[in-house]
Amino acid sequence: MEIGFIGLGSMGYPMAENLLKAGHALAIWNRSREKGEGLASQGARQAGRPADAVSADGVAITMVADDAALESVVLGPDGILEKLGPGGVHVSMSTISPALSARLAELHRARGSHYVAAPVFGRPDAAAAKMLFVLCAGPAAACERVRPALEAMGQKVFPLGEEPVHANIIKLGGNFMIMSVIEAMAEAMTLGEKHGVPREKTMEVLTQSIFPAPLFVNYGKQIAAHAYRPARFKLSLGLKDANLVLGAAARAQVPMPLAALMQGRYLAAVAKGRADLDWTAAALNVAEDAGLDPGDGH
Numbered sequence: 001m002e003i004g005f006i007g008l009g010s011m012g013y014p015m016a017e018n019l020l021k022a023g024h025a026l027a028i029w030n031r032s033r034e035k036g037e038g039l040a041s042q043g044a045r046q047a048g049r050p051a052d053a054v055s056a057d058g059v060a061i062t063m064v065a066d067d068a069a070l071e072s073v074v075l076g077p078d079g080i081l082e083k084l085g086p087g088g089v090h091v092s093m094s095t096i097s098p099a100l101s102a103r104l105a106e107l108h109r110a111r112g113s114h115y116v117a118a119p120v121f122g123r124p125d126a127a128a129a130k131m132l133f134v135l136c137a138g139p140a141a142a143c144e145r146v147r148p149a150l151e152a153m154g155q156k157v158f159p160l161g162e163e164p165v166h167a168n169i170i171k172l173g174g175n176f177m178i179m180s181v182i183e184a185m186a187e188a189m190t191l192g193e194k195h196g197v198p199r200e201k202t203m204e205v206l207t208q209s210i211f212p213a214p215l216f217v218n219y220g221k222q223i224a225a226h227a228y229r230p231a232r233f234k235l236s237l238g239l240k241d242a243n244l245v246l247g248a249a250a251r252a253q254v255p256m257p258l259a260a261l262m263q264g265r266y267l268a269a270v271a272k273g274r275a276d277l278d279w280t281a282a283a284l285n286v287a288e289d290a291g292l293d294p295g296d297g298h
């Protein structure tokens with residue numbers, strides 16, 4: 001398959017690399033061009049602007065940071081929307097607002113191109129290992145066409161029907177649950193610490209008994225050790241997702257008090273200069289609120 005891949009950050013780069021390894025022909029574009037050099041040396045073509053990475057009836061994959069970035073690479077003057085025509089498919093893999101997803105689906109429909117929402121679960125190490133979980137929703141024929149590409153990037157693709165927004169909503173629900181787990185683990189460990197129980201001991205017992213899921217094990221280790229560098233998922237992006245959850249919740253009149261709590265945690269962390277730490281660093285605020293001095297993580 002010939003694919004235009006746009007956005008080569010912590011997630012996009014290893015995902016694009018796996019497409020190359022699977023034998024797909026890749027044209028790439030990233031705002032900071034130098035990040036594409038490694039892929040260019042493996043055979044990818046570097047495009048001068050997003051639109052030049054795709055052909056009219058081709059497949060474009062975007063994996064940029066947020067709504068504003070996606071609008072810029074799709075709707076901006078060099079964006080892919082104008083380039084894609086009948087038969088073209090845009091696969092949007094970022095975690096974005098359901099509102100933008102719905103808008104893009106409509107804009108594509110009006111031009112005869114197709115919009116597929118395919119957000120993912122898994123961090124950059126999972127992306128590199130082809131272990132992502134891919135949620136996929138959009139027009140059936142378009143989803144079927146891009147399925148081999150999605151399978152080249154992940155361990156499992158979840159088909160979620162024709163409505164792109166459904167994939168975005170499930171993705172936000174999942175990230176909301178991860179935020180809540182980060183907070184719960186940080187509070188349990190801080191409770192232990194204040195009573196003289198080492199953080200690692202609390203997590204060891206809980207993950208070897210009633211909470212054995214990989215999420216608790218992996219995030220628990222990070223939070224126990226206050227190990228937040230380098231960020232695998234930046235805290236600033238965690239704040240973005242808390243805002244997206246609350247926006248979607250407000251529109252549907254769904255009170256989500258835990259999401260509001262986590263938005264506050266992330267806002268406080270950003271205000272303290274922690275935007276580029278891993279999002280598990282919300283645990284620093286939990287410790288500080290209990291009168292501990294955890295430092296700034298490592």
Ligand code: NAP
Pocket residue numbers: 007008009010011012030031032033035063064065066068069070072073093094095096120121122123124232233234237
């Ligand atoms: P990242 O490392 O910060 O990369 C962000 C990418 O977006 C870079 O390619 C960046 O270009 C580009 N970008 C940012 N602003 C832009 C703009 N205004 N115009 C054009 N390009 C712009 O983020 P990431 O961790 O790869 O995350 C990417 C997406 O995947 C996000 O929506 C995130 O929520 C989601 N996600 C992340 C993870 C994770 O664990 N990291 C897991 C699942 C989903 P430059 O290189 O020029 O800065």
